[in-house]
Amino acid sequence: MTKPRTVFDKIWDAHVVETLPDGTCLLYIDRHLVHEVTSPQAFEGLRAAGRRVRRPDLTLAVPDHNVPTERHAEGSTAILEPESRLQVQTLEHNVVAFGVPFIPIDDARQGIVHVIGPELGASLPGMTIVCGDSHTSTHGALGALAFGIGTSEVEHVLATQTLLQRPARNMKIEVTGTLAQGVTAKDLALAIIGRIGTAGGTGHVIEYTGAAVRALDMAGRMTLCNMSIEAGARAGLVAPDDTTFAYVKGRPLAPKGEAFDRAVAYWRSLGPDPGAEYDRTVTLDGSAIAPMLSWGTSPEAVIPITGTIPDPEAEPDPARAAQIARMLAYMGLEPGQALEGVPVDVVFIGSCTNSRIEDIRAAAEIARGRRVADGVRALVVPGSGLVKRQAEAEGLDRIFIAAGFEWREAGCSMCLGMNPDKLTPGQRCASTSNRNFEGRQGPGGRTHLLSPAMAAAAAITGTLTDSRRFA
Amino acid sequence: MQPFTTLTGIAAPLPRANVDTDQIIPARFLKTIARTGLGKHLFAGLRYHANGAERADFVLNQPPYREAVILIAHENFGCGSSREHAPWALLDFGIRAVIAPDFADIFYNNCFKNGILPIRLPRAVCDALIADAATAATAHLTIDLAREVVRRPDGAEIPFAVEPHRRHCLLHGLDDIGQTLALEAAITAHEARLAAAPYLPAISL
Numbered sequence: 215m216t217k218p219r220t221v222f223d224k225i226w227d228a229h230v231v232e233t234l235p236d237g238t239c240l241l242y243i244d245r246h247l248v249h250e251v252t253s254p255q256a257f258e259g260l261r262a263a264g265r266r267v268r269r270p271d272l273t274l275a276v277p278d279h280n281v282p283t284e285r286h287a288e289g290s291t292a293i294l295e296p297e298s299r300l301q302v303q304t305l306e307h308n309v310v311a312f313g314v315p316f317i318p319i320d321d322a323r324q325g326i327v328h329v330i331g332p333e334l335g336a337s338l339p340g341m342t343i344v345c346g347d348s349h350t351s352t353h354g355a356l357g358a359l360a361f362g363i364g365t366s367e368v369e370h371v372l373a374t375q376t377l378l379q380r381p382a383r384n385m386k387i388e389v390t391g392t393l394a395q396g397v398t399a400k401d402l403a404l405a406i407i408g409r410i411g412t413a414g415g416t417g418h419v420i421e422y423t424g425a426a427v428r429a430l431d432m433a434g435r436m437t438l439c440n441m442s443i444e445a446g447a448r449a450g451l452v453a454p455d456d457t458t459f460a461y462v463k464g465r466p467l468a469p470k471g472e473a474f475d476r477a478v479a480y481w482r483s484l485g486p487d488p489g490a491e492y493d494r495t496v497t498l499d500g501s502a503i504a505p506m507l508s509w510g511t512s513p514e515a516v517i518p519i520t521g522t523i524p525d526p527e528a529e530p531d532p533a534r535a536a537q538i539a540r541m542l543a544y545m546g547l548e549p550g551q552a553l554e555g556v557p558v559d560v561v562f563i564g565s566c567t568n569s570r571i572e573d574i575r576a577a578a579e580i581a582r583g584r585r586v587a588d589g590v591r592a593l594v595v596p597g598s599g600l601v602k603r604q605a606e607a608e609g610l611d612r613i614f615i616a617a618g619f620e621w622r623e624a625g626c627s628m629c630l631g632m633n634p635d636k637l638t639p640g641q642r643c644a645s646t647s648n649r650n651f652e653g654r655q656g657p658g659g660r661t662h663l664l665s666p667a668m669a670a671a672a673a674i675t676g677t678l679t680d681s682r683r684f685a
Numbered sequence: 686m687q688p689f690t691t692l693t694g695i696a697a698p699l700p701r702a703n704v705d706t707d708q709i710i711p712a713r714f715l716k717t718i719a720r721t722g723l724g725k726h727l728f729a730g731l732r733y734h735a736n737g738a739e740r741a742d743f744v745l746n747q748p749p750y751r752e753a754v755i756l757i758a759h760e761n762f763g764c765g766s767s768r769e770h771a772p773w774a775l776l777d778f779g780i781r782a783v784i785a786p787d788f789a790d791i792f793y794n795n796c797f798k799n800g801i802l803p804i805r806l807p808r809a810v811c812d813a814l815i816a817d818a819a820t821a822a823t824a825h826l827t828i829d830l831a832r833e834v835v836r837r838p839d840g841a842e843i844p845f846a847v848e849p850h851r852r853h854c855l856l857h858g859l860d861d862i863g864q865t866l867a868l869e870a871a872i873t874a875h876e877a878r879l880a881a882a883p884y885l886p887a888i889s890l
């Protein structure tokens with residue numbers, strides 16, 4: 215009898231091309247997503263070695279990080295910053311030279327690579343999916359093995375459609391019960407990182423399971439898998455189920471008709487075998503989670519909105535105490551302080567964590583008929599042109615604009631300081647993105663990670679707020 | 686890639702946990718299309734004041750650590766993004782090895798692709814090496830990859846371990862792609878098996 219296998223084990227086994235004597239595997243890659251920041255040096259490497267892209271038909275390129283969130287109709291020439299423009303235009307040049315399928319800025323399908331992969335059906339269950347970006351873990355929501363790689367590995371995949379990898383360890387995170395009203399996948403993701411820490415998943419692929427995970431829609435699963443990397447994991451995934459298949463069905467690049475039915479039969483076989491063993495299991499009670507937000511400069515520095523910031527003096531480990539003190543100094547906060555009521559300067563609703571239509575709807579729900587507080591700049595940035603179009607068809611753009619939010623075009627925007635949307639030193643931001651590192655949203659910027667509903671509530675009150683007050 | 690055999694030089698102490706890739710190289714410096722020239726931006730937020738002047742309190746601005754070839758840090762070094770600009774910036778500054786209790790996976794991988802050796806040693810050992818490095822007179826370390834030892838200034842040797850394939854590639858400066866292409870027949874055979882798979886449609890826009 216063969217050993218019972220996890221989802222990760224099954225996908226891994228199906229993709230091993232060759233095993234080297236020391237256990238390193240040559241792993242076949244089904245989808246390679248490419249963006250402008252981590253690919254120029256990889257294409258340059260191919261060119262220098264006289265190599266071609268082995269499987270352009272399994273590769274999809276799109277610019278996102280440097281793309282301004284306005285004037286998309288004008289294409290890359292509208293990028294004012296010369297270095298950003300050069301990086302995007304280098305990608306435009308490389309996709310032509312190497313024959314890689316490409317979605318340009320002025321195409322309605324352009325958007326954040328981790329939003330458009332699932333949306334277009336380019337990312338499917340059972341696949342190995344890589345991208346030169348750590349948040350590739352997002353695609354694991356489909357029941358795929360999806361992980362971020364560096365530029366040398368991007369070049370390796372372009373040239374060989376494979377990667378040299380060592381198998382990861384298996385970790386199961388089981389979330390029991392039902393999330394309370396007003397508690398979202400983002401709160402769950404932050405609660406998990408708060409529990410296991412930013413290195414809690416190192417070397418592991420996390421399989422999320424349990425009733426609270428099964429009950430999440432695909433957008434919620436993507437939010438959850440997206441932040442696996444903040445817990446240090448190589449990847450996160452959810453076993454494919456009927457929710458997954460309903461999402462995939464009819465997507466432009468997904469299999470159709472009889473091929474879809476055969477694919478579903480295969481995808482169903484990817485669920486974990488009874489008795490499959492995990493190197494580590496963590497269980498959380500989903501019903502005990504409150505809306506969460508971060509207070510420090512590490513995604514593990516989180517508390518419920520009802521809680522208070524820890525006191526470094528109560529911390530027995532001196533290194534940890536010093537770290538808390540340093541984070542508080544950077545964030546301009548005090549030990550023991552509650553976060554509710556802390557004034558914010560900027561609200562950012564967007565990023566590959568929370569920019570899908572469901573996220574935009576959740577924020578609009580709170581914005582409807584209300585006004586952004588005086589002095590607060592609030593941005594809503596859909597994750598793709600198609601999300602934007604859908605939101606506009608539902609009239610959500612008008613709700614935001616009437617409330618005083620800026621309604622932008624798709625891109626990474628204020629998630630990281632690479633395009634015109636950034637914080638200025640000392641600005642405090644309620645952000646639906648995934649990283650609160652020092653300077654992440656712009657030098658000196660102070661980030662509080664939270665859900666779209668919490669972000670919208672902060673925009674309305676002008677302070678960090680429990681979004682359940684608006685329920 | 687430059688081979689890594691032995692390395693002797695100044696080790697800089699950086700006793701911090703969770704040194705993330707945004708600290709190693711902030712996003713605004715990722716707009717380059719080259720691999721080189723990033724050393725001046727290494728740790729930009731910690732190394733420079735807003736006006737561009739050096740911060741005297743940051744270790745890499747102090748002698749002898751301006752010449753550092755090794756960094757010693759605390760847990761979870763390199764967490765965050767997949768940006769290979771992080772190892773490129775370290776390399777361009779002159780850092781060829783990082784010692785820490787553990788590393789984030791993608792950063793760890795990226796180091797090997799660029800001739801940088803990341804060494805995992807227990808926290809207590811890292812702290813002892815950080816204490817050595819804190820004094821200029823004892824800030825020299827030697828790393829011998831073939832023998833998998835770090836030699837302290839007093840001559841004591843600390844063993845470490847690296848996966849055999851990675852060690853081999855680093856010792857010989859080997860390019861992974863060339864080696865993988867030698868397995869082309871196996872890749873082609875895998876693709877032939879996949880040809881009819883309904884779950885792997887080609888991208889056509």
Ligand code: SF4
Pocket residue numbers: 278279326327328347349565566567625626629630647648
């Ligand atoms: S939205 Fe943020 S985290 Fe996601 S790909 Fe863009 S920069 Fe990276």
